[in-house]
Amino acid sequence: MSEWTRKDLLGLEELSTEEIELILSTAASFKEISTRAVKKVPTLRGKTIVLFFFEPSTRTRSSFEIAAKRLSADTLNITTSSSAIQKGETLKDTFKNIEAMQVDCIILRHSSSGIGHTLSKCVTPSIINAGDGCHEHPTQGLLDMFTIKEKKGSLNNVKVSIIGDITHSRVARSNIWGLKKLGAQVTVCGPRTLLPRDIDKLGVKVTTSLPEALKSADVINVLRIQRERQEAGLFPSLREYAIRFGVTREKLERFARKDVLVMHPGPLNRGIEITPDVADGSYSLILDQVTNGIAVRMAVLYLTLQANADGEEE
Numbered sequence: 001m002s003e004w005t006r007k008d009l010l011g012l013e014e015l016s017t018e019e020i021e022l023i024l025s026t027a028a029s030f031k032e033i034s035t036r037a038v039k040k041v042p043t044l045r046g047k048t049i050v051l052f053f054f055e056p057s058t059r060t061r062s063s064f065e066i067a068a069k070r071l072s073a074d075t076l077n078i079t080t081s082s083s084a085i086q087k088g089e090t091l092k093d094t095f096k097n098i099e100a101m102q103v104d105c106i107i108l109r110h111s112s113s114g115i116g117h118t119l120s121k122c123v124t125p126s127i128i129n130a131g132d133g134c135h136e137h138p139t140q141g142l143l144d145m146f147t148i149k150e151k152k153g154s155l156n157n158v159k160v161s162i163i164g165d166i167t168h169s170r171v172a173r174s175n176i177w178g179l180k181k182l183g184a185q186v187t188v189c190g191p192r193t194l195l196p197r198d199i200d201k202l203g204v205k206v207t208t209s210l211p212e213a214l215k216s217a218d219v220i221n222v223l224r225i226q227r228e229r230q231e232a233g234l235f236p237s238l239r240e241y242a243i244r245f246g247v248t249r250e251k252l253e254r255f256a257r258k259d260v261l262v263m264h265p266g267p268l269n270r271g272i273e274i275t276p277d278v279a280d281g282s283y284s285l286i287l288d289q290v291t292n293g294i295a296v297r298m299a300v301l302y303l304t305l306q307a308n309a310d311g312e313e314e
C-alpha cells in the first residue's frame with residue numbers, strides 16, 4: 001500500500017492509482033465512525049481547518065465541516081460576503097493572513113480553475129480543492145468512485161456513462177481522471193456543444209445519443225444542467241434538453257440494464273436532467289453519495305494533515 005506524502009489535494013489528474021486506492025481504503029475504515037452513537041474520534045484534535053467558499057455550496061461545505069468535526073478538528077467558515085476580499089484584499093494576502101494564524105488546512109471553493117495550485121505555492125497549510133471553476137472537484141470524484149466500488153466491489157471494467165454538460169463540469173473531469181486510473185470504462189454523453197473537442201484523448205467514449213450511453217452502462221452519472229449555459233446559446237431550451245438528454249424512468253426501462261445504478265452530484269434540477277421518479281427511485285444512489293462524502297472527506301483530511309505534520313517534524 002502506498003503512503004500519502006502530498007501536502008494538498010488539488011485534483012485527481014496528478015494522483016497515482018495507488019494514492020486514489022489509499023484514499024478509498026482509508027475512507028472505508030472511517031465510514032463506520034458516522035454510525036456510532038458518539039460520532040467522533042480524536043484523530044485531528046488540535047488541528048484548525050478553514051473552509052473558504054467563494055461559490056454557493058450545500059453538500060461539499062457541510063460535508064467537509066462534519067468530516068472535520070468527526071475527527072475533532074476545529075473549523076472556521078469564511079465566505080466571500082464576510083471576508084475582506086470585499087474591501088479589495090487579494091486572495092494571496094488573505095491566505096497569508098490565515099496562514100499567520102497557524103491554521104493547518106484550507107478548504108477552497110473558487111470560480112478560478114487552478115487557483116489552488118497557485119495558492120499552494122504561497123502558503124504552508126494543506127489546501128484541499130472543493131471545486132475550482134470548470135477544472136476539478138476531486139472529493140466529489142472520489143466519493144462517486146467510493147460509492148460505485150461499494151456497490152460493485154471494484155471499479156475495474158465497470159462501465160460508467162457521464163451525461164450532461166461535460167465541457168463546464170469539474171465533476172466530470174475528476175470522475176474521468178479517477179475512474180480511468182482504477183480501470184473503469186467511461187462514456188461521456190451530451191449535446192455536441194457541451195462536449196469538449198478533444199475529450200476522447202482522455203480515453204473515454206463520446207456520444208450524443210442518450211440511448212447509446214444508457215445501453216452500455218452499469219452506472220450512469222447525471223450532471224446538473226447549468227441554466228446559465230442556455231443563456232449562452234449552448235443548447236436551445238431546457239425543455240428540448242429534457243426531451244433529448246433528461247434521464248426518465250421510461251428511458252431507463254427501455255434502454256438501460258435492469259440493475260443500472262444512477263448517480264447525481266447535486267444539486268438536482270428535477271424534471272430537467274433527471275425526473276423525480278428516477279432521483280428518488282430504486283436505481284438511485286444519490287443520497288448514498290452524500291453519506292459517503294463524509295467518509296471520503298475524513299480520509300482526505302486525515303491523510304493530508306498527517307503528511308503535513310510528518311513534514312514539520314523532520
Ligand code: CP
Nearest residue numbers: 057058059060265266
Ligand atoms: N456536489 C456539490 O458540489 O454540491 P454543492 O455545490 O452543494 O457543494
